[in-house]
Amino acid sequence: MSALQIKAEDLSVVKNNNKTVAFKTLGCRLNQYETDALVTDFSQAGYELVDYNAEPDVVIVNTCTVTNQSDQKSRSVISQTARKAKNAVVVVTGCMANNFKQKLESQENITFVVENNRKSSILTLVDAHFSGEIVHPDQLPQDVFRYQPVRKSLHTRSAVKIQDGCDNYCTFCIIPMVRGRATSRPVAEVLESVRMTVENGFKELVITGVNIGRYEDGTVRFEDLLSMILEVPGDFRVRISSLEPDGFGDEFVKLFAHPKLMPHLHLCLQSGSDKTLLRMRRMYDLTQFRRTIKKFRDVYPEFNFTTDVIVGFPGETDEEFEQTMEAVAEFNFSHVHTFKYSVRKGTRAERLENHVAEKIKVARSLSVRELSVKNQISYFASFIGKTQDVLIEKITNGIANGYGQHYIPIRFKASGAQKNTVHSVKLTEIIGDDEDCYLLGEIIA
Amino acid sequence: MSLLRPDMKMDESFYKVEEIRQLTGNTFSIKLPKARFAFKAGQHISLGIVGGNQSREYSIYSGENDENLEVLVKEVENGYFTPQLRRLKAGRMVEVHGPFGKFGMEPENAKTGKFVFIASGTGIAPFRSIVRTFPDIDYTLIHGVRYSIEAYDSHEYESNRYVVCTSRDNKGTYHGRLTSYLKSCTFAPETQFDLCGNSNMIFEALEILKEKGFDRDQIHCEVYF
Ligand SMILES: Cc1cc2nc3c(=O)[nH]c(=O)nc-3n(C[C@H](O)[C@H](O)[C@H](O)COP(=O)(O)OP(=O)(O)OC[C@H]3O[C@@H](n4cnc5c(N)ncnc54)[C@H](O)[C@@H]3O)c2cc1C
Numbered sequence: 001m002s003a004l005q006i007k008a009e010d011l012s013v014v015k016n017n018n019k020t021v022a023f024k025t026l027g028c029r030l031n032q033y034e035t036d037a038l039v040t041d042f043s044q045a046g047y048e049l050v051d052y053n054a055e056p057d058v059v060i061v062n063t064c065t066v067t068n069q070s071d072q073k074s075r076s077v078i079s080q081t082a083r084k085a086k087n088a089v090v091v092v093t094g095c096m097a098n099n100f101k102q103k104l105e106s107q108e109n110i111t112f113v114v115e116n117n118r119k120s121s122i123l124t125l126v127d128a129h130f131s132g133e134i135v136h137p138d139q140l141p142q143d144v145f146r147y148q149p150v151r152k153s154l155h156t157r158s159a160v161k162i163q164d165g166c167d168n169y170c171t172f173c174i175i176p177m178v179r180g181r182a183t184s185r186p187v188a189e190v191l192e193s194v195r196m197t198v199e200n201g202f203k204e205l206v207i208t209g210v211n212i213g214r215y216e217d218g219t220v221r222f223e224d225l226l227s228m229i230l231e232v233p234g235d236f237r238v239r240i241s242s243l244e245p246d247g248f249g250d251e252f253v254k255l256f257a258h259p260k261l262m263p264h265l266h267l268c269l270q271s272g273s274d275k276t277l278l279r280m281r282r283m284y285d286l287t288q289f290r291r292t293i294k295k296f297r298d299v300y301p302e303f304n305f306t307t308d309v310i311v312g313f314p315g316e317t318d319e320e321f322e323q324t325m326e327a328v329a330e331f332n333f334s335h336v337h338t339f340k341y342s343v344r345k346g347t348r349a350e351r352l353e354n355h356v357a358e359k360i361k362v363a364r365s366l367s368v369r370e371l372s373v374k375n376q377i378s379y380f381a382s383f384i385g386k387t388q389d390v391l392i393e394k395i396t397n398g399i400a401n402g403y404g405q406h407y408i409p410i411r412f413k414a415s416g417a418q419k420n421t422v423h424s425v426k427l428t429e430i431i432g433d434d435e436d437c438y439l440l441g442e443i444i445a
Numbered sequence: 446m447s448l449l450r451p452d453m454k455m456d457e458s459f460y461k462v463e464e465i466r467q468l469t470g471n472t473f474s475i476k477l478p479k480a481r482f483a484f485k486a487g488q489h490i491s492l493g494i495v496g497g498n499q500s501r502e503y504s505i506y507s508g509e510n511d512e513n514l515e516v517l518v519k520e521v522e523n524g525y526f527t528p529q530l531r532r533l534k535a536g537r538m539v540e541v542h543g544p545f546g547k548f549g550m551e552p553e554n555a556k557t558g559k560f561v562f563i564a565s566g567t568g569i570a571p572f573r574s575i576v577r578t579f580p581d582i583d584y585t586l587i588h589g590v591r592y593s594i595e596a597y598d599s600h601e602y603e604s605n606r607y608v609v610c611t612s613r614d615n616k617g618t619y620h621g622r623l624t625s626y627l628k629s630c631t632f633a634p635e636t637q638f639d640l641c642g643n644s645n646m647i648f649e650a651l652e653i654l655k656e657k658g659f660d661r662d663q664i665h666c667e668v669y670f
Contacts (some may be wrong), residue, residue, distance in 0.1 A: 167545045169502065181545065274651070278644040281668045283547075285651070287661050346499070348670070351525070 019130065022052035022085070024077050027064025029241045030208050031094055033159030034119055035062045037147035041123040044151070052081060058089045058126050062119075063096035065174055068342040071096060082109030089129055093119045098178035112137050116164075116179060120146035145185045149196035156393045156420050158202040159241070162190050162225065163209030168244070170270075171281045171348035172310060172341060179210050184217045191228060198234040203420055204391055205229075208241045213248055223252040230258045237391070237422075239407070242266040242308070245292055246283045253295050256303075264304040264407040267292070272327025273320035276313055279352065286327060293331050304379070304406040306335040309368055312361030313341045314352035321364050328371050334379040334408075336372035340365045373434050380408055380439055383427050387444065390425045392417060400443075409438040417443060458482065458541045459495060462533055463513060468597050471520040472567065474506055475533065476513040477541070484509065486578040487549020487571040487639075487667075492516065494529055495538040501526045504570035504641070504667070505544065508577025514541070517570045517597060548641070548667040555579035561638050563650050565589045565623060568642025568669060569597060576602065587630075589623025589646060592616075624649045632657070641667040 021042045025035040038060060043049055050056050059081045063074035074096045082090055092104055093114040104113045111129070114122055114137045121140040128135040144164040165180040166173075185193075197205055207226065209215070215222040229238060239262045255261055267289075271277050274285045296303045309324060328336055340361040343350050388404025392414070395401070400414040404425070412425050425441035432438060460477040467473045475492075484490075486509050493500035507515035520527040533539070548571060555575075562572040562584055569588050576582065587608045590596060593616035596609040610626045611617030619626045627650055638654060640647045647666050654664055 167547075169545065181542075275644070275648050278648050278666070278668050283666075285661055352670070 019047050019057040020050045020054070021047040021058040021060065021126075022050050022054070022056040022088075023060050023062065024052055024081060025062045026074050026077065027062075027066060027070060027094065029159055029206060030161065030164075030210060031062050031064060032155070033150070033161055033206075033208050034094075034147060035060070036150040036155065036158060037120070038062075038122055040148060040151040042126075045123055045127070053084060056085055056088055058091065059085050060091045060093065060122060063092060063094035065095040065099040065178060065344075067339055067344075071100075078104075078107075078110065089126060091122055091126065093122060095174070095178040099174060114140070117142040117144050120144070144180070144183065145189065149193045149200060150202070151200045156202070156391065157204040157206055157239075158197050158200075159206040159208040160190065160193050160197055160229075161185065161208050163212050163215050166211040166214070168211065168214075168283065169281060169348070171279065171352065172313065172344065174344040174347055175210060177346055182211060182214055184215050187217050187220050187225060187228065190225060191232060194229050194232050195234075198232065198236050201420065202236065203422065204237050204239065206239045206241050211244055212241065213244050213246070223248055223255060226252075226255055226261070230255065230260050236260065237262055237405075240265060242268055244268060244283070245289050250295070253299060256296070256300060262405050262407065263300050263302065264306070264405075265296075266306045266308070268308045269324075269327060269331070269333075270308060270310050271313065271316070271320070272324035273316070276316055276320050276324075279315055279349075280310075280313060281348070286323070289327075290331075302382070302406060304408070305331060305333050306337070306407075307331070307333045308337045308339065310339045310341050311364035311368060312356035312358075314349055314356065315354040316341075316356055316364075325367060325371060328368060328375070332375050332379060333372065334376050336368055336375075338365050338368045338372070369434075373437075376437055377430065377433060380430050380437060383408060383439060384430065385427065387424050387426050388439075388441070389422050390441075391422050392419050395419055401438075404439075410441055411438055412441045412443050415443055459538050460514070460541055462535050462537050462539060464535055465533060466515075468517075469594050471531075472518065472595065472597065473520075473531065474515050474517050475530065475539070476507075476515045477539065479507070479512060479514045482514050482541070482544075484544035485549045486574040488544035488546045489548075489571075489667075490514075490516070490541050490543035491545065492530075493540040493542075494533065495540055497529065499526055500540070500542070502545070504567075505574050506570045508574055511577060517567050517573075519567045546667070548639070548665060550575045550579060550582075552579070554637075555582045558583065559633055559636050560584040561632060561636050562586045563589075563623065563627070563638065563640045563642075565642030565646040566595065567597075568640075568646075568667070571641055571667060572639070573598065573601065587623060587626065589626075589642070590617070624653060627653050632659075634658075636663070638664040639667075640664065641669070643670055644668045 023035050025032055052059055061078055064070040089111045091112045092110050097113050098115050118140040150158040163184050165182045166176050167182045169176055213222050215225055238260050245267045390402040390404050390410045392400045392402045395414045398414055399411050401411050404410050417423050423443050424445040426444050427439045427441040429440040431440055464476040465473050484505055489502045489504045491500045492503050503516040506517040507513055518530050520531045572586055585606055589610045591613040593611050593614055609617040610619045610623040612622050640650055
C-alpha cells in the first residue's frame with residue numbers, strides 16, 4: 001500500500017459546491033448498485049445530478065469488460081462522453097478500468113482511471129481535484145464494501161451488496177481477474193445497510209454480488225444471511241440477483257415461502273452439455289441443475305427461472321449445443337441471456353483448442369433467442385387471469401409500469417396510484433415479445 | 446455504526462524458489478518456503494514469475510503441515526508458461542496468489558469417510574497433499590499415466606492403496622487406460638469420489654461412476670484443462 005494512502009476518516013466532503021455530475025453505467029446489477037451508491041455520495045455532497053448531454057462538470061463512466069461487446073460499448077461510451085462533455089472531469093471506473101488500466105491511463109480524454117476496489121472513493125478524488133490537490137487514484141483506500149446505503153438512485157429498486165469477487169475460475173471468465181478473489185461483507189454491515197436502505201424509502205431490495213451463493217462470514221452462509229435480511233422489520237420485498245447453481249440446500253428453497261422473498265431466480269446454466277460444463281470448469285452437471293429446478297417447482301409451481309447461456313464455447317459440437325437447446329426447453333426459462341462466446345485475454349479458455357467459427361455462434365445464438373421468446377410468451381401467458389402485486393417503478397402518460405412478484409413486467413392504468421407503491425393487478429393480456437414483452441392488467445387494490 | 450473498512454488485506458506474496466525437484470524428463474516440482482502460507486489440502490494457488498506477465502493455477506502438492514509449499518508441474522510442449530517454469534533456478538522469485546478453491550477434504554470427513562481418488566497425470570497433486578495431511582485417511586488412489594515413470598513419488602503411498610494405470614508400458618499395476626480399469630472396479634455404496642485432471646478423463650470417469658449407480662453428489666471434480 002502507498003504511504004500516501006488517504007485514510008478513511010478523511011473522506012468528509014464539502015456540501016453545496018454548485019457542480020454537476022453525470023453517470024453512465026454498463027454491465028451488471030453490481031455495477032448499477034455501485035453507481036447508485038456513488039449517486040448518493042455525490043448528491044449528499046451537493047453535486048447536482050444531470051444528463052450527460054447537459055455539459056456536466058464531472059462524468060463518471062462505470063464500465064464492463066465481461067465480453068468483447070461490453071469492451072466495445074464501454075469504449076464507445078467513453079469517447080462519446082469525452083466528445084460531448086469537453087471540459088468535464090472524466091472518471092473511468094469498473095471492470096474495464098482493471099482490465100485495460102494502462103491503456104486507458106494513456107488516453108488524453110480521460111482524467112482519472114479508478115479500479116473497482118477504489119471505486120467507492122471517487123467522490124474524494126473528484127473533490128480533491130476541484131480543490132486543487134493532486135491525488136492519484138492509487139492513493140485512494142482499497143475497500144469494495146465502503147459504499148453507503150443508496151439514498152438517491154436512478155431507480156426505484158435498490159441493490160444491497162453482500163459480496164464481491166469470485167474464486168471459481170470458470171475457464172471463460174475474466175471476472176476473477178477484474179473483481180479479485182471472493183470476499184464477503186460482514187453480516188452486521190449487510191443488515192445495517194438493509195435497514196438504512198429500507199429507511200431511505202426503497203420498497204424492493206436486490207441482494208447483489210459477484211458470486212453471492214458463496215457468501216461466508218464466519219459460520220453464516222448465504223441462506224443464513226438471507227433469512228436474517230428477511231427478518232429485518234419494514235415493508236419491503238427482496239430479490240436475488242444472479243446465482244450460481246451450486247452450494248445451496250433445502251433451507252434455501254424453504255426461504256421462498258417468506259412473503260418478502262420474491263419467487264424468481266436467475267440461475268446461470270451456461271450450457272446443457274456436461275462435457276462443455278466440465279471444459280468451462282463449472283461445478284455442477286445437468287442432473288444436479290435439474291434437481292435444483294425440480295426442488296423449487298415442486299413447492300412453487302409458478303416459480304420463474306431465467307438464465308445465462310454461452311453458445312460457441314471452444315469445442316462445442318452440434319450435439320453439445322443441441323443439449324443446451326433441450327435444457328432451455330425443458331427448464332422453461334422465461335428469459336435466456338444468450339452470450340456468443342468471446343475470447344477474454346488471460347482466461348484459460350483463450351488457450352483451449354477448437355474455437356468455434358463466428359458464423360456458427362451467430363446461428364446458435366439466434367436459435368436460443370427464438371426458443372427463449374417462445375418460452376417467455378408461454379410463461380407470461382400462464383399468468384393471464386391471475387393477480388400480481390406490482391411495485392410501480394414509473395408512470396408515463398397515466399400508465400403505471402412495474403414488476404410483479406415473479407419479475408414479469410406489467411403495465412396498467414395508474415388511476416391515481418403513485419410511484420413506489422404496491423398494487424394488486426389482475427392480468428388480462430400479453431403484449432409484444434422479447435425485450436418489449438409485458439402483461440397488461442387492471443388495478444384491483 | 447461505521448461502514449468503513451480501511452483494513453483491506455492484500456493477497457500478494459513473493460517467494461524465493463528453494464529447490465527444483467526433477468521427477469521425470471518433463472515433470473518437476475517447485476519447492477517454496479511455506480512461511481505463514483495457510484491452505485487446505487486440495488486447494489490451488491496461482492503462480493507467476495516475478496518480471497513475467499502471466500500466471501497459471503497449480504494444485505498444492507505438499508501437505509498442510511509440511512515445511513515447504515510445493516507444486517508439481519508438467520512442461521507442456523508448445524505451452525506458454527511451463528517452459529518458463531522449467532527454466533527457473535533456485536533463488537528466483539515467484540509470485541503466489543491464493544489459496545483458492547473448494548476442492549479438498551474436510552478434516553471431519555477425512556476421519557470417517559471412504560475415498561477413491563482418481564487422477565490423470567499431474568492431477569495427482571491435490572491427492573498427495575490430502576494423504577500427507579491426513580495420513581490415516583481411508584483411500585484408494587487410481588492414477589492414469591502413459592508411462593510408469595510418471596507415477597510421481599509413488600513410494601509415498603501404501604502399495605495396496607495406489608493403483609497406477611499405464612497406457613504405454615506394462616510396468617504399472619494395470620496396463621491400459623484408467624477408465625478401462627475403473628469399469629472393472631466395484632466400490633462400496635458410501636464411497637466418495639474425488640476426480641482431478643483433464644476434462645475428457647473426468648467426463649468419462651463420471652459416466653462410468655454414474656452407470657455404476659453413484660450419485661453425482663458423491664463425486665467432486667477439479668478440472669485442469
Ligand atoms: C485448478 C487448477 C489446478 C492446476 N494444477 C496443475 C498442477 O498441479 N500441475 C500442472 O502441471 N498443471 C496444473 N494445472 C494446469 C496449469 O494451470 C497450466 O494450464 C499448465 O501448466 C499449462 O500451462 P502452459 O502455459 O504451459 O500451457 P498453455 O500455453 O496455457 O497451453 C494450455 C494447453 O496445455 C494443455 N495442458 C494444460 N495443463 C496440462 C497438464 N497439466 N498436462 C498436460 N497438458 C496440459 C491443455 O491442452 C491446454 O489447452 C492446473 C489448472 C487448474 C485450473
